[in-house]
Amino acid sequence: MLAELAPGSAVAGVFTRSRCSSAPVEWCRKRISGGRVRAIVVNAGNANAFTGLAGEKAVVKTANTIADLLDCQTKEVFLASTGVIGEVLPVQRIERALPTLVGKLRSSHWKRAANAILTTDTYPKGASISARIGGTSVNIAAFAKGSGMIAPDMATMLAFLFTDAKIPPAVLKKLLVSSSERSFNSITVDSDTSTNDSVFLCATGKGKPHKAVRSASDPHLRDFKQALEAVMVDLAQQIVRDGEGASKFVTIIVKGAASEKAARAIGLSIANSPLVKTAIAGQDSNWGRIVMAVGKASERVNQKKLDVRIGGIQVAKGGAHVHGYKEESVAKHMKGRAIDIAVDVGVGRGCATVWTCDLTHGYIKINADYRT
Amino acid sequence: MLAELAPGSAVAGVFTRSRCSSAPVEWCRKRISGGRVRAIVVNAGNANAFTGLAGEKAVVKTANTIADLLDCQTKEVFLASTGVIGEVLPVQRIERALPTLVGKLRSSHWKRAANAILTTDTYPKGASISARIGGTSVNIAAFAKGSGMIAPDMATMLAFLFTDAKIPPAVLKKLLVSSSERSFNSITVDSDTSTNDSVFLCATGKGKPHKAVRSASDPHLRDFKQALEAVMVDLAQQIVRDGEGASKFVTIIVKGAASEKAARAIGLSIANSPLVKTAIAGQDSNWGRIVMAVGKASERVNQKKLDVRIGGIQVAKGGAHVHGYKEESVAKHMKGRAIDIAVDVGVGRGCATVWTCDLTHGYIKINADYRT
Numbered sequence: 127m128l129a130e131l132a133p134g135s136a137v138a139g140v141f142t143r144s145r146c147s148s149a150p151v152e153w154c155r156k157r158i159s160g161g162r163v164r165a166i167v168v169n170a171g172n173a174n175a176f177t178g179l180a181g182e183k184a185v186v187k188t189a190n191t192i193a194d195l196l197d198c199q200t201k202e203v204f205l206a207s208t209g210v211i212g213e214v215l216p217v218q219r220i221e222r223a224l225p226t227l228v229g230k231l232r233s234s235h236w237k238r239a240a241n242a243i244l245t246t247d248t249y250p251k252g253a254s255i256s257a258r259i260g261g262t263s264v265n266i267a268a269f270a271k272g273s274g275m276i277a278p279d280m281a282t283m284l285a286f287l288f289t290d291a292k293i294p295p296a297v298l299k300k301l302l303v304s305s306s307e308r309s310f311n312s313i314t315v316d317s318d319t320s321t322n323d324s325v326f327l328c329a330t331g332k333g334k335p336h337k338a339v340r341s342a343s344d345p346h347l348r349d350f351k352q353a354l355e356a357v358m359v360d361l362a363q364q365i366v367r368d369g370e371g372a373s374k375f376v377t378i379i380v381k382g383a384a385s386e387k388a389a390r391a392i393g394l395s396i397a398n399s400p401l402v403k404t405a406i407a408g409q410d411s412n413w414g415r416i417v418m419a420v421g422k423a424s425e426r427v428n429q430k431k432l433d434v435r436i437g438g439i440q441v442a443k444g445g446a447h448v449h450g451y452k453e454e455s456v457a458k459h460m461k462g463r464a465i466d467i468a469v470d471v472g473v474g475r476g477c478a479t480v481w482t483c484d485l486t487h488g489y490i491k492i493n494a495d496y497r498t
Numbered sequence: 499m500l501a502e503l504a505p506g507s508a509v510a511g512v513f514t515r516s517r518c519s520s521a522p523v524e525w526c527r528k529r530i531s532g533g534r535v536r537a538i539v540v541n542a543g544n545a546n547a548f549t550g551l552a553g554e555k556a557v558v559k560t561a562n563t564i565a566d567l568l569d570c571q572t573k574e575v576f577l578a579s580t581g582v583i584g585e586v587l588p589v590q591r592i593e594r595a596l597p598t599l600v601g602k603l604r605s606s607h608w609k610r611a612a613n614a615i616l617t618t619d620t621y622p623k624g625a626s627i628s629a630r631i632g633g634t635s636v637n638i639a640a641f642a643k644g645s646g647m648i649a650p651d652m653a654t655m656l657a658f659l660f661t662d663a664k665i666p667p668a669v670l671k672k673l674l675v676s677s678s679e680r681s682f683n684s685i686t687v688d689s690d691t692s693t694n695d696s697v698f699l700c701a702t703g704k705g706k707p708h709k710a711v712r713s714a715s716d717p718h719l720r721d722f723k724q725a726l727e728a729v730m731v732d733l734a735q736q737i738v739r740d741g742e743g744a745s746k747f748v749t750i751i752v753k754g755a756a757s758e759k760a761a762r763a764i765g766l767s768i769a770n771s772p773l774v775k776t777a778i779a780g781q782d783s784n785w786g787r788i789v790m791a792v793g794k795a796s797e798r799v800n801q802k803k804l805d806v807r808i809g810g811i812q813v814a815k816g817g818a819h820v821h822g823y824k825e826e827s828v829a830k831h832m833k834g835r836a837i838d839i840a841v842d843v844g845v846g847r848g849c850a851t852v853w854t855c856d857l858t859h860g861y862i863k864i865n866a867d868y869r870t
Contacts, residue, residue, distance in 0.1 A: 146793030146801050176789045176801070178818035211786030212819045316772045317689075318787075319794035400688040400772070400857075404865035414583030415690075417548045421518030422691035429518050429548070446550035447584045485772075486866065490859050493776035 127168040127242035128227040129286065130196060135330045137163035137204065138298035140306050142323035149174045149181035149215075150205035151322055153189070157201045161295025163328050164198035166286060168243045169220055170271075171209040175321040184217035191221050195228050206284050206324045208245055208271065240269035243284055246492075247271050251364040257291075257353035260337030260346040264291035266353055270361040272323075273315060273368040283310060285325040285361055290333030291350065300342035301354055302327040309358035312390060312480045315369035316489070317398040327354075366481045371488025374406050376481065379468040383476035388425040392471060393480030395423035403485035409460040411453075413441045420469060431472025438466065499540040499614040500599040501658065502568060507702045509535035509576065510670035512678050514695035520547035521587075522577035523694055525557045529573045533667025535700050536570035538658060540615045541592055542643075543581040547693040556589035563593050567600050578656050578696045580617055580643065612641035615656055618864075619643050623736040629663075629725035632709030632718040636663035638725055642733040644695075645687060645740040655682065657697040657733055662705030663722065672714035673726055674699040681730035684762060684852045687741035688861070689770040699726075738853045743860025746778050748853065751840040755848035760797040764843060765852030767795035775857035781832040783825075785813045792841060803844025810838065 131137075139158045141151050167188055174181045189203040207215065240250035254267040272283030293301075302325065310325060337346050367375050378396050383389035396402055399419040405412035413434050420427055434442040437459025441451050459465070465484075503509075511530040513523050539560055546553045561575040579587065612622035626639040644655030665673075674697065682697060709718050739747050750768050755761035768774055771791040777784035785806050792799055806814040809831025813823050831837070837856075 142793075143796065144790070144793030145795070145797070145799040146789050146804070173786075176786065176804075176814065176817065176819070178802070178816070180818070211789060212814065214819075318771055318773050318790060321790055321793055399690055400861070401690050401865060404862055407862070408866035410866075414545075414548065417518050417583060418516070418690060418693055421514075421516030421693055423517070424515065425517070427517040430550070432518070432548075442548065442584065444550070445548065446552070447548070447586075484866075485862065487859055487862050489772070490776055490779070490857065490862055493773060494780035494782075494856075494858065 127239050128192070128224065128231065129166040129239065130231050131163050131165065131328055132330045132332050133164065135163050135328055136161055136293060136295045136298055137326060137328045138295055138302045139204070139324060139326045140302055142320055144319055144321045146176060146321050148207055148322045149177060149185045150207045151324060153185045154204050154324065157204070160201050162202050163204055164202040165192050165196055166204045166206070166326060167192055168206045168284065169215070170243050170245050172207060172213055172215050173209045173211045173322050174207040174215040175211045177212065177214055180214045184215040187217050188220055191224050195224060204326060206322065208243065208284055208322055211321060236267060236269065243269070243271045245271065247273055248368055251361055251368070253357045253360040255353045255357050257350040259291055259339065259350050262334050262336035264289060264333045264336060264350065266357050268357050268361060270365060272365045273370055283320060283323045283365060285310065285358070287325070287327040287354070287357065289329050290331070291329055291336065292331030293329040293339050297339060297342045298327050298329055301351060305351070305355040305358050307390070308355055309362040312393070312478065313362045313366045314394055314397045314480070314482050315366060315372070363481055366483050369483035370492045371486040372483030373486050373488070374463060374465050374484040376406060376465045376467065376483060378480045378482065379477070380471065380480070381468070381477045382431070382470040382472045382474060384426045384474045385476040386478050387476070389476040389478035390480060391425050392420055392423045392469065393478050395419045396467065396469070397480045397482035400485055403482070406460070406465055407484040407486045411436050411441065411456045411460050416467060416469065417442065420471060426473045428472035431470070433470040433472070435468040436460070436466070499611050500564070500596065500603065501538040501611065502603050503535050503537065503700055504702045504704050505536065507535050507700055508533055508665060508667040508670055509698060509700045510667055510674045511576070511696060511698045512674055514692055516691055516693045518548060518693050520545055520579055520694045521549060521553035521557045522546055522579045523696060525561070526576050526696065529576070532573050534574050535576055536574040537564050537568055538576045538578070538698060539564055539592070540578045540656065541587070542615050542617050544579060544585055544587050545581045545583045545694050546579040546587040547583045549584065549586055552586045556587040559589050560592055563596050567596060576698060578694065580615065580656055580694055583693060608639060608641065615641070615643045617643065619645055619740055621740060623733055623740070625729045625732040627725045627729050629722040631663055631711065631722050634706050634708035636661060636705045636708060636722065638729050640729050640733060642737060644737045645742055655692060655695045655737060657682065659697070659699040659726070659729065661701050662703070663701055663708065664703030665701040665711050669711060669714045670699050670701055673723060677723070677727040677730050679762070680727055681734040684765070684850065685734045685738045686766055686769045686852070686854050687738060687744070735853055738855050741855035742864045743858040744855030745858050745860070746835060746837050746856040748778060748837045748839065748855060750852045750854065751849070752843065752852070753840070753849040754803070754842040754844045754846060755850070756798045756846045757848040758850050759848070761848040761850035762852060763797050764792055764795045764841065765850050767791045768839065768841070769852045769854035772857055775854070778832070778837055779856040779858045783808050783813065783828045783832050788839060788841065789814065792843060798845045800844035803842070805842040805844070807840040808832070808838070
């Protein structure tokens with residue numbers, strides 16, 4: 127996948143926190159502060175992770191080749207890889223393909239781009255929205271791939287966000303980081319973190335002229351921020367819905383935590399618990415496991431004020447079981463495709479929403495009933 | 499299960515870090531600093547967790563009843579529960595049973611005690627050893643239950659360790675805490691932490707008189723410490739071997755970390771990774787997933803010095819794949835019941851060993867193919 131951007135386009139990125147990050151992630155991390163982007167090159171099938179010097183060389187070669195072809199600087203070229211970890215990238219195949227790709231660049235090829243980056247995803251993932259900056263309409267369009275640390279070795283969540291607004295790199299970075307927390311960092315399929323996760327936000331400034339934007343706190347950005355977060359949440363949810371073996375889409379709302387961060391940690395503790403996830407797979411409203419997962423999150427909780435709702439029905443209140451709640455309604459909710467869990471931990475005003483899927487035989491089948 | 503201890507017996511305990519800990523855990527945590535124990539009462543089938551005021555009352559009633567029967571103080575009575583979370587404990591059944599239990603107390607009933615505390619464990623877990631304190635032989639005997647946060651709601655790891663040595667409570671506490679790190683805190687089945695986990699170490703002082711022990715760093719305690727850790731590691735490994743759905747016993751050795759704590763965190767990251775665990779279930783020597791799990795542990799790692807061995811055979815060295823390693827030998831190792839993974843992260847001298855089991859269809863079957 128090759129994306130070309132207009133000269134002067136700004137860029138920001140967030141990358142995996144893995145201490146074993148891939149060669150393309152290391153390349154991007156070093157150059158992203160430059161804030162300018164002319165090209166993004168992505169390959170699927172090989173992660174170029176844990177490939178040592180050969181991996182570094184492959185990245186340099188790819189960047190040099192595309193910089194020559196597009197007549198830009200190598201530091202304006204960003205790269206992402208997804209696929210098998212530990213195998214040397216056959217970079218000559220990429221070098222050979224790039225001139226053809228350059229010839230085929232079209233501004234209408236969004237869906238082709240979204241398809242090109244998939245590994246074991248079962249469908250392409252895209253979203254777009256328009257927003258206003260000081261009365262002027264601008265656009266955001268984006269695509270992503272991933273279904274957690276997906277099927278046999280096919281790691282990685284990648285997302286590419288583009289806007290025609292004119293926003294400086296430092297502001298883009300702030301917008302991206304804060305929206306990432308409430309979108310991509312609020313989803314989990316299996317708790318495993320890829321060596322290659324990358325999210326890019328690019329701004330070409332080629333849309334209609336709008337009021338100049340100089341800081342992330344500029345009130346004119348309010349609508350744009352909401353729109354950006356909406357697109358990112360949309361993509362993040364698409365990833366979870368395509369989680370390996372998933373049969374249910376689970377929304378977990380945590381309220382009453384010490385902070386938003388604490389609320390998110392509690393939500394992710396519930397979302398990552400194998401016992402909660404298997405209970406959901408089994409259509410079992412096992413709220414005791416939810417309490418267990420709240421407890422193990424290492425965040426402040428007032429057990430005596432702890433409330434748990436499933437499908438909107440209160441099953442635990444004030445630190446104990448609600449006697450005589452509508453078990454049939456909860457059982458019916460558990461049979462649906464969309465499961466809603468809400469928890470109030472009773473210590474503060476922090477809240478967060480987290481999305482996940484269930485843990486099924488399908489996950490084991492994909493990841494265990496398989497040999498490399 | 500009722501255990502009676504001789505007057506003057508010392509006790510130390512470590513308890514779950516869950517913020518939703520059970521009523522018996524809360525009871526014990528408040529009283530363990532008293533350091534004296536005369537009785538331990540355990541029930542299996544109901545966790546008495548998230549049971550509010552009713553749960554607290556049940557604990558007080560049980561402690562009062564046994565204190566009357568054994569003519570001791572309530573603060574010398576310790577309690578543990580394991581089973582379903584969130585259901586009120588039918589305490590009158592325990593009250594009724596206690597006089598009969600007192601009448602049946604025998605010093606030979608170790609195996610009966612080990613059996614009485616089981617929930618969905620498939621076998622009782624016990625260990626004993628003798629040790630020397632300054633030339634005098636003393637004994638340690640212990641039993642435990644648990645197979646992770648085991649099958650439908652039957653949470654909890656419980657362990658009870660007894661010695662006839664004379665060791666003051668403050669020293670017992672230090673010995674228990676440091677040995678817990680290298681035993682019970684170094685195992686994982688599914689990363690879920692129970693609301694009820696408890697480990698007790700009791701010292702009756704009724705064995706042969708030995709040199710007085712006043713501090714945990716007393717050189718006369720060296721052999722006793724090793725023996726205690728050996729018993730605790732033995733019990734911890736028995737729990738992992740009985741992990742739900744487990745088909746493989748996995749030993750993970752981490753070397754070269756910044757500290758022992760960092761090494762344990764990296765080991766647990768590998769041991770808790772669903773992708774590593776499913777690969778092992780699939781008898782797949784997927785070392786890329788091991789690298790991924792090392793990377794996500796948030797501990798210092800030198801990727802360029804990272805070595806990975808499976809079954810003693812080096813598969814990754816210096817941050818890249820080892821070309822031409824004996825794939826057949828590794829494949830043969832993966833087919834066995836005991837899997838050995840060793841990782842050197844190349845930054846320091848910290849090392850740790852962690853034990854786990856694989857993640858199989860059996861786990862999903864036990865936890866999902868089920869309705870409450």
